[in-house]
Amino acid sequence: MTQGRSIRLFLVDGSPNGLLTAEIMNWTGHALTGPRTRLSELVKRPECSRTGIYFLVGPDPDNTARPLVYIGESDDVAKRLKQHNQPEEKGGKDFWERVCLITSKDQNLTKAHVKYLESQLIALATASGRCGLKNGTAHEYINLPEADQADMAFFIEQIRTILPVLGFDFLREPATKAKSEVPSAGKPDASPVFELRLPKYNLYSKAQEMDGEFVVLAGSHAKAKWTGDAHGYRNLHEQLCEDGVLQLDSSGLRVFSQDYGFSAPSAAAAVIAGRRANGRAEWKVAATGQTYGDWQAAQVDEEYDNIDTDNV
Structure with missing residues (x-):
């Protein structure tokens, strides 16, 4: 039997439909999620000024059986989310309704780390078959020392554990692996x-x-x-x-x-x-x-x- 794990959830404003943070015991990562309607509050959070990976999630108009997802990374997530919130004719993205941001509590994630994470997570989302991806062709990013790659592999395992708890299933392993x-x-x-x-x-x-x-x-x-x-x-x-x-x-x-x-x-x-x-x-x-x-x-x-x- 798989060993149990403890995940700490915090309703930032006390509302189940508002901003939500999540942490796993003994993991330096930190998750922040919320609806697009609360974006003005979300971008003011300190996590949004850090280097991190983020997911934009919304319905797929061509397939009601799965969501549409965009996976991105940035040194300044708040700035990127502001850009994504623009109308499509101005370079934004209209499809998404929720956002989830993953950063590090000790702020040790670098630009190289999140570019590697983005590459790996896009590959995992593609392999899972549980979502449509709005990303273009993903380029494999391997310019990371071997020890850092091992650290990021552990980081990804925690992301794949915490996302389903927050209602995002698109990174779950395919049944053939399970x-x-x-x-x-x-x-x-x-x-x-x-x-x-x-x-x-x-x-x-x-x-x-x-x-x-x-x-x-x-x-x-x-x-x-x-x-x-x-x-x-x-x-x-x-x-x-x-x-x-x-x-x-x-x-x-x-x-x-x-x-x-x-x-x-x-x-x-x-x-x-x-x-x-x-x-x-x-x-x-x-x-x-x-x-x-x-x-x-x-x-x-x-x-x-x-x-x-x-x-x-």
Whole structure:
């Protein structure tokens, strides 16, 4: 089991919709985030006058299933944010609604450090497939001593830990990497393999729970097109086809070219079936035929019974 960690969150003005700072124990980094509507307050913060890396995040008009992100760096983040806040015809960026700034509490981040961080984070965001990037072609920046590169690797690990806590998932590792952390099937706490069958279309898919996601495994099949009524997952189905995650095969179905993590079993089932679907009923444990919903309820009942026994 992964060891727990402590993250300190502070609501600057007491409002959950205002400015928020975050820190991890024994990490020199510091995160500051807030909505664009509070930008005038954010740029007055001392963190904004430091050298740092920042993320501009907003909705993607071409893909409602994921955000649009710009990753940048600066010696004076406040100045850069002021530029980005201009209308696009004046060189600004219109798409973003939230900003997150990462700086160092000991102010030891240099221009070389943040240029390296920017290069690495753009590469990670691209590999994750969880966002659209507004950055142009990223140039690999390697002009950093080996020891500093090791320090920045640790710094990036902390950024990837703290961002999801703040509501930004675009740097989370792809499910294929998280898979190695899943317990082996012989262990009692391992997720079983679930299967979804549509015999009429000769369609068969497999999935497992991994790192908080419901991951459909590479080689699984899905309907070639969305055939149900208009629905939010229709956009996701079409986006996965466009991104090459779902590729046409000789049978006329689409096949998952890689493991892909969904937020819930129903999202995975809908994309596979090409229509609305109740994943809790349609996914079944491959070994027993038990529905996902019944399997999950059994897990909760077992843990509850153990707690009740312990208290007796």
